[in-house]
Amino acid sequence: MARPSPATPTLPQWQRTETLVQTWLKERQQLLALLCALPDMNDANVEDNPALHTHIQSLCQTLMDYISAGYFEIYRELAVEARSLKRDNPGWLQEMLHRLEDSTDAALAFNEHYDQAARRQCSLTELPEKMASLLEKLEERFMLEDQLIISFHLQGSQPVRPVTH
Template sequence: MLENCRNAKERWGGVSDLIDRWLKERQELLVHYCGLSGEADREDLEALQPKFVRLCEVLVDYVSVGHFEIYEQLIQEAREFDDGGVELASRVYPEIEKTTEVALNFNDQIDDQPLTSALVEERFRALSKLGEVLENRFELEDVLIDQLHNAHASKVESA
């Protein structure tokens, strides 16, 4: 039993660090998003284009880490603790997937179309929609983190 406790600490203690790094990436994403959405000069296309590109880079990195690292860890943890987390994940994950589609479509728009004065307002409307979608995504991710990881933290710590 002591060995199982040590294994739990080793396995799930590192997930907290991974989540912390990911949440810092979320913060960086928000900084880029807010900086761009608050941009007053929408006529300086040469200044705007790199800001959209950088936002997309951070956005795609954030989404990728979520899908390929964080969610996998959280679902594995839910399976190990077997306390209803898998069912929660099966309800929440499809909703997160929908936000991923919006984020990737936004990125594709930026990649496929150089910014022109005719596209500026359309791009900012898409940015606004992205903000709404990200807000929803962050709430869903926070539910997963809270229910699939933080709920087990005391069990791991006592191990």
């Protein structure tokens, strides 16, 4: 029976990572749906709109779940897979993780403003502006995360250099 070469992942290893990544990307889609489906903010009684408060609470929870899964599960799994395939580039990975910090900070700040009803009530007038800022940071985050996935999980060569702005 032939052994897999060191540069070829075992099928179970690759499938495990693939399942984690696909589940995480579905969570990203849920996050995007929540970001894009914000209830009407033009209502005169926006502070008393239970649908808005429920939506924001769901958004904050999904946002924190997504960010946490990236840091504590996905990035680590991609790095392990890359090391086992001799495709890792620790300097490049550290640079990518550092570049992800801005969007993590933005997500944490957004959650801080809107996760609890009392704080949310005081910040509703700023919500459209904060949502726009968060979306901008998340757009960059998604691009960087996609580079990690492509470089470490889907591509058989050394990681590509990250896009710089």
